[in-house]
Amino acid sequence: MPLKLDRAWIEHRIPHQGRMCLIDEVVDWSADRIVCSSGGHRAADHPLRAHGRLGIACGIELAAQAMAVHGAILAEGSTGRPRAGLLASVRGVHFWAARLDDVESNLLCEAVRIMGDQGTALYEFELRSSALRLISGRAAVVLDAGRIAHPGSTP
Numbered sequence: 001m002p003l004k005l006d007r008a009w010i011e012h013r014i015p016h017q018g019r020m021c022l023i024d025e026v027v028d029w030s031a032d033r034i035v036c037s038s039g040g041h042r043a044a045d046h047p048l049r050a051h052g053r054l055g056i057a058c059g060i061e062l063a064a065q066a067m068a069v070h071g072a073i074l075a076e077g078s079t080g081r082p083r084a085g086l087l088a089s090v091r092g093v094h095f096w097a098a099r100l101d102d103v104e105s106n107l108l109c110e111a112v113r114i115m116g117d118q119g120t121a122l123y124e125f126e127l128r129s130s131a132l133r134l135i136s137g138r139a140a141v142v143l144d145a146g147r148i149a150h151p152g153s154t155p
Contacts, residue, residue: 004025005025005026005029005069005073006024006025007021007023007024007025010023010025010026010069010072013069013072013076014065014068014069014072015068015084016065016068019040019045019046019047020047021065022038022040022048022061022062022065023036023037023038023062023065023066023069023109024036024037024038024039024040024106025037026069026073027108029070029073031074032112032113032114033070033110033111033112033113034066034067034069034070034073034110034111035108035109035110036062036065036066036069036108036109037106037107037108037109038062038106038107038109039106039107041054041058041100041101041103041107042101042103042104046101048061049101053099053101054099054100054101055098055099055100056095056097056098056099056100056134056135057095057135058100059100059107059109059127059134059135060087060090060093060135060137060139062107062109062127063109063111063123063125063127063135063137063139064087064139064141066109066110066111066125067085067087067111067113067121067123067125067139067141068085070111070113071085071121071141071143084143085121085141085142085143086141086142087139087140087141088120088140088141088142089139089140090137090138090139090140091137091138091139091140092136092137092138093135093136093137094135094136094137095134095135096132096133096134096135097132097134097135100134103129103132103134104129105129105130105131106129106130107127107128107129107134108127108128108129108130109125109126109127110125110126110128111123111124111125111139112124112125114138116141116143118143119142119143120140120141120142120143121140121141121143122138122139122140122141123138123139123141124136124137124138125137125138125139
């Protein structure tokens with residue numbers, strides 16, 4: 001494992017760049033779990049802000065990026081090409097707040113891979129602040145989404 005899985009490491013491995021990369025660092029990870037930290041939700045120029053606020057549903061994008069980072073960590077050192085993922089569905093989502101921009105502490109996003117194969121992964125996720133649970137749910141991810149978008153392409 002690299003010494004520090006920081007924003008530079010993350011941006012080099014997922015499609016989200018610049019301000020759209022919502023994760024600042026990986027706090028902890030294992031083969032089936034990742035915990036990431038983010039502090040950008042307080043920024044007035046956050047790319048997902050609308051009408052002067054950052055709604056709680058934007059936390060789903062942060063969770064999806066945590067899953068992408070988890071996939072990148074697991075693929076590190078692999079000889080194959082990186083696989084593009086596509087968030088196929090979210091289910092059982094619960095919101096315990098209305099917005100994210102008024103949360104004073106950094107956000108922690110935990111994603112646990114509960115099942116999957118070469119083509120799909122199912123994660124449970126939770127977004128929280130230092131004191132509050134903010135959002136939780138399950139997400140299905142289709143792996144190798146680039147091949148689905150371009151049938152007949154070769155690996």
